[in-house]
Amino acid sequence: MKxxxxxxLFHPQFSRISIGVGPEGILNAQHQTCPxxxxxxxxxxxxxxxxxINLDFLSFxxxxxxxxxxxxxxxxxxxxxxxxxxxxxKDSPKASAALSRRSLQHILREKGGVKNGDLSNxxxxxxxxxxxPSDIAQNLDAIRNIGNFAAHPTKxxxxxxxxxVEPEEAEWNLEVLxxxxxxxxxxxxxxxxxxxxxxxxxxxxxxxxxK
Numbered sequence: 001m002k003x004x005x006x007x008x009l010f011h012p013q014f015s016r017i018s019i020g021v022g023p024e025g026i027l028n029a030q031h032q033t034c035p036x037x038x039x040x041x042x043x044x045x046x047x048x049x050x051x052x053i054n055l056d057f058l059s060f061x062x063x064x065x066x067x068x069x070x071x072x073x074x075x076x077x078x079x080x081x082x083x084x085x086x087x088x089x090k091d092s093p094k095a096s097a098a099l100s101r102r103s104l105q106h107i108l109r110e111k112g113g114v115k116n117g118d119l120s121n122x123x124x125x126x127x128x129x130x131x132x133p134s135d136i137a138q139n140l141d142a143i144r145n146i147g148n149f150a151a152h153p154t155k156x157x158x159x160x161x162x163x164x165v166e167p168e169e170a171e172w173n174l175e176v177l178x179x180x181x182x183x184x185x186x187x188x189x190x191x192x193x194x195x196x197x198x199x200x201x202x203x204x205x206x207x208x209x210x211k
Contacts, residue, residue, distance in 0.1 A: 004061050008036025014043070025049050029059070058090060067178050072189040075110065078103055078181075085174060093170035100173035104143070107177070111184035120144055136183055139176045146172055 001012045013032060020027035025048040032041050042060040045053055066086045069079055085099035101119060108114045112126040123144055127137055146169045199209035 003034040003036055003039070004041060004058060005034060005039040006037040008034060010035050023049075025054070062087060066174060070181060070186045072185045073181050078106055081106070082174070082177060089170055089174065093165050093167040097165040097170040097173055100170065100177055103177055104173065104180070107180050107184060111180075132183065136176070136179045139179060143173060143176055
């Protein structure tokens with residue numbers, strides 16, 4: 001399994017402790033320390049009297065780690081929505097998808113230069129611009145296909161509204177959002193840094209800067 005803190009792969013060897021016994025069954029806590037980062041991982045499980053697991057969820061940490069937000073991303077609204085969407089992904093894919101769709105729309109408007117409309121049309125507009133790398137464009141287009149905006153127009157017209165989604169759809173939204181942050185924020189900042197370094201070298205030799 002992957003550690004929810006550092007995403008290190010390890011073989012799970014949880015120790016189980018009973019923390020509650022009742023007529024309906026037993027509530028257990030399962031604990032293990034990640035061999036990679038040393039952080040605690042705690043799951044809660046409920047076994048009924050027939051030894052069926054009716055409840056099994058990650059208790060600590062509250063959410064599974066995702067790619068850290070790059071320092072080049074300084075948009076507070078985007079940062080806050082992305083972090084919250086990541087945090088609630090396991091507990092509420094619906095809420096996570098609503099937040100990530102809103103973030104996608106925000107980044108397309110702020111960086112993609114699309115006209116304000118519904119999310120489906122805005123995705124199409126940025127795809128038609130042919131400014132995105134093919135892999136990101138295909139993944140962004142897949143959001144509409146997975147979300148099935150035609151059958152569920154609420155997802156497109158009211159991006160922040162809580163509507164039914166599959167957990168995979170919610171996670172896919174976050175993955176595409178991470179790709180867009182890299183494309184719109186990180187790569188331009190790295191390119192500017194390289195140009196600035198080159199211009200500094202050119203200036204030291206009396207040559208004109210590159211444009």
